Amino acid sequence: MNNLKNKVVYITGGTKGIGFGVAKCLIEAGMRVAISGRNLETAENAVAELGNKDQVLAIESDVSVLKNENEAIEKIIAKWGQLDVVLANAGVGKFAPVDQLSESDWNAMIETNLTGAFFSLKASVEALKKSEGYYITLASLAGTNFFAQGAGYNASKFGLVGFTQAAMLDLRQYGIKVSTIMPGSVATYFNDHIPNEKDAWKIQPEDIGKLVLDLLTMNPRTLPSKIEVRPTRPDLK
Template sequence: MSVNKVAYITGGSKGIGLGIAQILVKNNYRVAISGRQKDTVEKAAKSLGDSSVALALVSDVTKLEDEKNAVKKILEHFGQLDIVLANAGVGIFSPVDQMKDEDWHTMINTNLNGVFHTLKASVDALKKSEGYYITLASLAGTNFFAQGAGYNATKFGVVGFTQAAMLDLRKYNIKVSTIMPGSVATHFNGNTPSKEDAWKIQPEDIGKLVLDLLTMHPRTLPSKIEVRPTRPDLK
């Protein structure tokens, strides 16, 4: 099987991002993964393969110039960019009357501004490749909950942003989708994945979902996908 396409995954050093990267590499995609910590992202990239397969990038999605530089390095290294997965995100939870100003802005800057910066930096390359832009939102982008005002606001925003971007970009033959997972077995919110998380969606499950999107006929676009554990009552 020959694919030879290149995917860029933000927040790709662990969790969902790394799970997606692993599935794509197994299916002959080349990947660039980014994160803020050089050692962590380089270790993750080495676990995926050599430099012909995986590229490690240090980038903070809250900074547009970082994302522009990341895309520049991808094009220099691989010569193309076909798929972009805006996965980097953070969650800080507290009652709205107790929420710290800096926590609000951390979530807005990472979860919402970040997806814009990643698209802004990569859209010209995606126009050239007639590629695919995918955001990782959350079921929190449609279901609000107590102590989630900041996180809900960003994920509702990501869903709205992505759906509008889909309408703007499809005339360039760019596909745009958002994936909205429920509980996933990751390190999110201080969790350490263990056998107690077996009931949750696993990162590789999201990777397989992404692969399904990428291999779907060009005429068909699932623009918004909700995905949740089958049996949450098993926890």
């Protein structure tokens, strides 16, 4: 996939943060980008900020609903006739001691972070077989490092890493490449944070965008299937 011009990518949760940063990088590389969010107006506002309407598509989709993801893929195929890359980026985080973690918060993380990634792949896999495309999940270092008050989030991200690696083994026979990216601290809006100048030490969304570009343009004989990425230096405060 060394020539990315007019290749088509679907980014879930692409209206802000990492997804939006990756979208900007891929658009600059000449790709056509569909971004989804739970709210169509929010997705359309993000598309307006990204620019060229012929190159970007806004989609409303709750990834925890398979019907929504099926319809999202149908819209992409109807507009551009193909799908080459899926970035399963949508995610939520709710943090509390396990004895205080609510059922609704647990379900929100599992249904979005884990089941949502499955539904995104389930909906797109036949199109990816045709294009011999790429499926990438946005996991976290929380998928390998557990921490206090992270029981639900850890469970969803540990599960996502395992799901992605198993999917990689299942799908490479079709020429589909599968990878998971596991970032540490990223300057995003995650968990109601507002990015600011104090986040300069963190990974920036465009850094993840560059990493995705590196994956897409790597020689097709080589597959980095699990990538850990963290800030070069910790917050020294």
